Amino acid sequence: xxxxxxxxxxxxxxxxxxxxxxxxxxxxxxxxxxxxxxxxxxxxxxxxxxxxxxxxxxxxxxxxxxxxxxxxxxxxxxxxxxxxx
Numbered sequence: 001x002x003x004x005x006x007x008x009x010x011x012x013x014x015x016x017x018x019x020x021x022x023x024x025x026x027x028x029x030x031x032x033x034x035x036x037x038x039x040x041x042x043x044x045x046x047x048x049x050x051x052x053x054x055x056x057x058x059x060x061x062x063x064x065x066x067x068x069x070x071x072x073x074x075x076x077x078x079x080x081x082x083x084x085x
Contacts, residue, residue: 007034016030019033
């Protein structure tokens with residue numbers, strides 16, 4: 001089947017650059033990745049991944065990251081000690 005339709009989308013340049021690097025490491029370009037995504041939407045009759053809101057614990061962690069207000073650990077042992085307590 002010949003390709004005859006163009007899709008135009010506006011995305012952040014940083015997102016495009018980062019995803020292009022990831023796709024390149026997978027042996028794909030942006031067009032191939034978009035085609036793959038759309039094929040999966042067609043096959044699965046929906047998004048090929050779960051879309052859901054983060055739970056309260058994840059929301060708190062994201063908020064701490066955004067505010068740079070989270071706990072800081074100097075090494076992995078301190079992290080695991082905190083997790084075990």
